[in-house]
Every structure is written in structure tokens, then in C-alpha cells.
Amino acid sequence: MSIAENVKDILNKVDVAKATSAYSNQEVQVIAVTKYVDVVKAAQVVEAGIHHLAENRTDLFLEKYEALEDKNITWHFIGNLQRRKVKDVINRVDYFHALDSIKLAKEIEKRATHIIKCFLEVNISGETTKHGFSPKDIDDVLAEISQLNNVEIVGLMTMAPISADDEQLDNIFASMRQLQTEIAAKGIPNIPCTELSMGMSRDYTRAIQQGATFVRIGTAFFE
């Protein structure tokens, strides 16, 4: 299928998932992950109506950010960010999805020229290969991060294991939703935590049904 057809198909599936979600009036922001494709294809997905784009590497982000500057894109950085690269990207992105250490939060605080909307990455499944905070450490992490002026925790982000079956996916996504609502209820300064970034090409409909508000979709747009 063409990129335009993929966009239509994905937006339809998102609507169906929202209609069958456990949560009513759920806003879902669809993000096109352009890390596998060049600037031309990234521009096509924008032409087809998706204005939120994501990259996971500094060099590829900067290349597309500059090439597509006139297209009014909301930019998401979804990858592991090395501390020495923070200064190059952090003031250009609208959302940073992979905040996974206090040291990184402090570097963002130092380099930011305005408040940066961040998602705390959570390793909910406990996979040893995954980045992200363990749920048991979250309270301590939030206490430290709430002291920072330029880091706002808008929500939580996770990546489900490749090996997870449907039932495991539902459990993972539901646990994330529970953790997110618990944190939001605390009303901690700088930590509204109203959003949930979860769901990729293979599992975004299930993630939406469990309360995702941002889905990060790559392959399904461009295959």
C-alpha cells in the first residue's frame, strides 16, 4: 500500500480501538516514527495528514528537523539520549519520551531554555535488556525530578517485549495505566503525568484499548 493508504488504514484502526477502549473520551495522538525512512518519505506521511513525527537518533533527527522545518511538525525524540548530545536536541523537540535516569534529567535541566515535556520511561516487564525505571524506584525518582524547573513529566512511556503474547501485552499496558493514574493523583509539582506513550506497529490497538494517549508507529506507515 502507499503511505497515504497506510495512513488511512491506521487512523481507521485507531478509531476502532478508541471506540472499544475501556476509557471514554480518550484522545490519542498518532506519531509516525520516521527512523527507517528518508526525508522524502517522512514528508509524504506529513502530506497524508500525520503532523507528529519521531526519531530515535540525534543525527537522523537533526537532518529531518532541518529539512522539514517549514512543515509545522510536532517533534518527538523517542530513543536513548546520551548526555553529551542533550544540548544538540533538547530545545528542538516538543516531547522527549525516553527519560531513563536522574543524571539525564539533570543534564536536561542544565541545557533547557524552556520547560521540556518528558515521558518517564518505565521498564514495566522487568526485562534486563530494557531501558527505563523499575516501578519500585518511581517514587524516589519523582521526588528528585520534581525539584527541577525545566523538566515536566507529562506521562509514562514503555516498550513491550517483542516476545509478549496478547494477554501479556494487555497486562503490561494495564499496569502502565494503573501506575500513570496513581502518579497523576498525587498532584506533584511539575509532574502532571496525564499521558501514556505506549503501542507500536504490532500492538498499538491493544495499547489504545488499555488507555494509551500517544502511539508510536513506524513500520506500519512505510511497509
Ligand SMILES: *Cc1c(COP(=O)(O)O)cnc(C)c1O
Ligand atoms: C522504532 C520504535 C518504534 C516504532 O516501531 P515499529 O514497530 O516500527 O512501529 C516505537 N517506539 C520506539 C521507542 C522505537 O524505537
